[in-house]
Amino acid sequence: MKQLFKEDFKRAFFSYPYLIAILLTLGGCVYGLYEELIVGMEQPHFNYGYAYLFLWAHDGPRGVTGLVAPLLVAIPFASSYYLDKKSGFLKYIYLRTERRKYIISRLFSNAVVGGSVLFFSFLILLAVLFILRPGPSDPGEISGAFSSVYYQNELAYLFILIGISFLFGATFATLSLAVSAYVNNQYIAIVPPFFVYFLPIFILNIFSLDYLDPVTTYNPGHNVYATPFTVLGQLFLFLTVGIILFYTRAMKEGEEHI
Numbered sequence: 001m002k003q004l005f006k007e008d009f010k011r012a013f014f015s016y017p018y019l020i021a022i023l024l025t026l027g028g029c030v031y032g033l034y035e036e037l038i039v040g041m042e043q044p045h046f047n048y049g050y051a052y053l054f055l056w057a058h059d060g061p062r063g064v065t066g067l068v069a070p071l072l073v074a075i076p077f078a079s080s081y082y083l084d085k086k087s088g089f090l091k092y093i094y095l096r097t098e099r100r101k102y103i104i105s106r107l108f109s110n111a112v113v114g115g116s117v118l119f120f121s122f123l124i125l126l127a128v129l130f131i132l133r134p135g136p137s138d139p140g141e142i143s144g145a146f147s148s149v150y151y152q153n154e155l156a157y158l159f160i161l162i163g164i165s166f167l168f169g170a171t172f173a174t175l176s177l178a179v180s181a182y183v184n185n186q187y188i189a190i191v192p193p194f195f196v197y198f199l200p201i202f203i204l205n206i207f208s209l210d211y212l213d214p215v216t217t218y219n220p221g222h223n224v225y226a227t228p229f230t231v232l233g234q235l236f237l238f239l240t241v242g243i244i245l246f247y248t249r250a251m252k253e254g255e256e257h258i
Contacts, residue, residue, distance in 0.1 A: 004097060004101060004102065004105040005105050005108065005109060008077075008080075008105055008106065008108075008109035008110075009109055009112070009113070011077075011080070012076050012077040012080070012109060012110075012113040013076075013113065013116075015076065017075050017076045017077075018075075018076040018077075018113065018117070020075060021072050021073070021075040021076050021117045022117060022120060022121055024072055024075075025065055025072050025117060025118060025121035025122075026121050026124065026125065028063065028064040028065035028068070028072075029057035029058070029063070029065055029121065029122075029125050030057070031062065031063070031064055032056055032057045032058075032059075032060045032062050032063030032064065032065065033053050033056045033057040033060065033062075033063075048133065049133050049134070049135040050126070050129035050130045050132070050133045050134060050135075051154040051155070051157075051158060053129050053133060054122075054125065054126055054129055054158055055142075055158075057125055057129075058122065058161060058219065059218065059219040059221075059222070066215070066218055066219055068194075069118065069168065069169075069172070069197075069218050070172040070175075070176075070190075070193045070194045070196075070197045071190055071194055072117055072118070072169075073114040073115070073117050073118060073168070073169035073170075073172050073173045073176075074114065074172065074173055074176035074177075074189070074190035074193065075117070075190070076113050076114065076117065076173075077109065077110045077113045077114065077173065077177075078110060078114065078173050078176035078177045078180060078189060078190060079176075079180050079186035079187075079189055079190075080106065080110065080177075081106055081177060081180055081181055081246075081250065082180040082181070082183075082184075082186045082189060083186065085253070099250070099251060100251070102250075103246070103247055103250045103251065106177070106246075106250075107174065107177070107243060107246060107247070110173050110174065110177045111170035111171075111173055111174050111239075112170065113173065114169040114170050114172065114173020114174070114176075115165075115166035115167065115168075115169035115170035115173070116166065116169070117169050118162075118165035118166065118168065118169045119162060119163075119165055119166040119169065122161070122162045122165055123162055126158055126162065130155075142157070142221055143221055143224040144216065144219075144220045144221035144222060144223055144224055144225075144226040145216065145220035145221070145226045145227050145228045145230070145231045146160050146161075146220050146228060147220075147221060160220075161219075161220070164217070164218075164220065164231065164235075165218070167217075167232070167235050168217050168218050168235065170239065171217070171235045171238045171239040171242065172193045172196075172197070172238070174238075174239055174242035174243060174246070175192070175193040175196060175238060175241070175242040176189050176190045176192075176193050177189075177242065177246050178241075178242040178243075178245035178246035178249070179191075179192050179193065179245075181245070181246050181249040181250055181253065182245075182249060196214060196238065197214050197215065197218075198214075198215070200212070200213065200214055201213045201214075201215065210223060210225075211223045211224075211225035211226050211227075211230060212230055212234065213226075214234060214238075216230065216231050216234070217231055217234050217235050217238075
């Protein structure tokens with residue numbers, strides 16, 4: 001099992017798709033805050049601190065990372081099961097190890113890799129901003145889940161956002177992996193989780209349940225009534241569904257490859 005984990009991580013982390021996902025995430029962050037950086041250089045009295053800039057990059061008015069986050073986390077490894085199956089490599093794997101061990105390894109490695117895309121990108125971003133703009137700044141009112149932490153320690157709040165980004169990435173990468181077991185196209189597999197992320201809000205608004213908007217699983221401050229329970233509860237639910245769907249399908253398909 002350990003060897004299988006090592007092979008999966010090596011295959012995922014040292015790959016072009018992983019590097020591309022990181023670069024796209026950082027690029028989206030920079031796009032979200034570059035105008036604020038320019039304003040700070042041209043007008044020193046608007047020289048915003050690291051917390052303000054990070055929040056703009058994370059999910060500000062011009063930010064794009066928050067819009068495509070479910071797609072970004074699926075790029076590195078979510079199609080790995082489909083590719084193993086299509087190439088015939090899965091049969092070889094099942095000759096060397098048990099199906100259950102392969103499935104668990106693939107679920108775990110894909111979740112860690114997917115979570116790390118946002119986690120490392122935001123960690124790099126925060127480190128750079130903290131060095132360039134170490135001063136505090138007032139980004140306006142912070143609301144929603146964990147908002148009370150911000151007013152006590154803004155850096156701690158940003159670390160919470162980064163931690164949640166890991167859980168978010170792991171969850172939506174797992175959903176994409178699950179879909180890949182049911183479809184015959186590696187690119188289509190990353191699309192359904194994107195709709196899980198966006199479409200529910202239209203139904204939730206009708207019943208005044210918009211605080212359950214899945215977008216709050218990426219940005220807890222998206223809705224003033226979001227709580228740690230609603231944010232983490234949704235992530236746990238989506239992750240559980242993804243695990244069950246992938247495990248049952250992969251176990252069933254495994255019969256064909258023995």
